[in-house]
Amino acid sequence: MKAIVCEKFGPPSDLVLKELDSPIPKETEVLVSVQACSVNFPDTLIIQGLYQFKPALPFTPGNDIAGVVKAVGAKVKNVNVGDAVFGFVKMGGFAEEVIAESRAVFPKPPNMSDPIAASFMMAYGTSYHALKDRAKLKEGETLVVLGASGGVGLAAVELGKLMGARVIAAASTDEKLALCQSYGADDVINYSKEDLKNRIKELTDGNGADVIYDPVGGKYSEAALRATNWKGRFLVIGFAAGDIPKIPLNLPLLKGCDIVGVFWGNFAMKFPNENIANILQLMQWYSEGKLKPHIHATYPLAQTPQALEDMMNRKVRGKIVITN
Numbered sequence: 001m002k003a004i005v006c007e008k009f010g011p012p013s014d015l016v017l018k019e020l021d022s023p024i025p026k027e028t029e030v031l032v033s034v035q036a037c038s039v040n041f042p043d044t045l046i047i048q049g050l051y052q053f054k055p056a057l058p059f060t061p062g063n064d065i066a067g068v069v070k071a072v073g074a075k076v077k078n079v080n081v082g083d084a085v086f087g088f089v090k091m092g093g094f095a096e097e098v099i100a101e102s103r104a105v106f107p108k109p110p111n112m113s114d115p116i117a118a119s120f121m122m123a124y125g126t127s128y129h130a131l132k133d134r135a136k137l138k139e140g141e142t143l144v145v146l147g148a149s150g151g152v153g154l155a156a157v158e159l160g161k162l163m164g165a166r167v168i169a170a171a172s173t174d175e176k177l178a179l180c181q182s183y184g185a186d187d188v189i190n191y192s193k194e195d196l197k198n199r200i201k202e203l204t205d206g207n208g209a210d211v212i213y214d215p216v217g218g219k220y221s222e223a224a225l226r227a228t229n230w231k232g233r234f235l236v237i238g239f240a241a242g243d244i245p246k247i248p249l250n251l252p253l254l255k256g257c258d259i260v261g262v263f264w265g266n267f268a269m270k271f272p273n274e275n276i277a278n279i280l281q282l283m284q285w286y287s288e289g290k291l292k293p294h295i296h297a298t299y300p301l302a303q304t305p306q307a308l309e310d311m312m313n314r315k316v317r318g319k320i321v322i323t324n
């Protein structure tokens with residue numbers, strides 16, 4: 001089977017397409033014939049050796065998969081050979097076949113395409129965990145989403161509306177903001193042209209936002225934190241801009257607000273039942289037509305490096321997906 005292999009840490013152009021042996025599932029694992037695997041920003045970091053953990057070389061990146069079960073381990077009860085599934089794997093999704101823990105795969109609803117199924121888990125899982133479990137977002141509150149047209153950002157816009165918030169989407173181009181509006185954003189801020197802090201204040205009668213969702217970092221974090229309401233919650237999601245900001249601690253003091261960390265992957269491992277309950281709620285909303293992942297583009301397996309480059313160059317709106 002073919003797989004994208006990272007043999008040394010570096011840019012996407014260092015990745016190679018190789019023919020590898022088909023993996024064999026252990027007792028609690030399944031072998032999935034991959035139809036689609038979406039690209040997430042952490043994929044761009046992990047291949048450069050810049051993520052929270054460095055995998056041993058060589059490895060195949062890619063986590064968010066959809067496909068068909070090809071073989072099951074002796075103790076697997078929840079899925080059978082031939083089942084269409086989607087789920088989250090530790091590694092190896094940018095390939096024709098991948099091993100998954102059986103409890104990390106879910107039956108794929110018949111009305112869900114493979115690219116959409118592969119785009120679901122991390123984007124919606126992260127944003128729902130962030131807004132519901134960490135921010136405890138309430139109906140009528142104002143939510144500001146930075147990087148709002150990105151994978152997790154657009155999911156936060158959609159979920160924020162679904163949870164009854166007023167959503168202000170912030171992004172770097174008018175095209176990206178138009179997509180956010182089509183997903184229900186009430187107001188938009190183009191932070192490459194407008195002053196982020198002042199615009200949030202203007203749009204909230206000087207009060208600031210109740211919840212800030214920040215997957216971008218860099219210079220935007222402090223500006224947004226300065227426009228947080230009393231008792232606000234500032235969600236630390238990620239640092240797509242590259243710099244991890246250093247925040248003056250007088251800001252949360254002055255605003256009586258919380259800076260709240262979010263790490264969906266660890267939450268899903270430490271609290272699998274809570275995560276599964278969240279995913280089932282999200283699947284229910286999908287089946288009711290309330291969520292519709294936006295697929296910006298699909299790429300064949302051999303073009304995975306190009307897909308990663310496009311994400312790093314801020315060319316992506318919603319999700320991009322590698323398909324076999």
Ligand SMILES: NC(=O)c1ccc[n+]([C@@H]2O[C@H](COP(=O)([O-])OP(=O)(O)OC[C@H]3O[C@@H](n4cnc5c(N)ncnc54)[C@H](OP(=O)(O)O)[C@@H]3O)[C@@H](O)[C@H]2O)c1
Nearest residue numbers: 041147150151152171172215237238239240241262263264
């Ligand atoms: N905490 C968690 O559990 C968790 C889970 C998943 C992802 N994340 C993190 O969330 C962030 C977003 O992930 P994603 O998959 O949604 O990525 P994405 O689709 O690429 O979205 C990231 C957004 O960040 C903005 N951005 C600003 N500066 C950028 C730069 N220099 N390079 C790239 N993008 C830049 C872009 O929007 P504009 O052009 O509009 O600024 C882009 O749409 C990443 O940092 C990722 O590691 C965290």
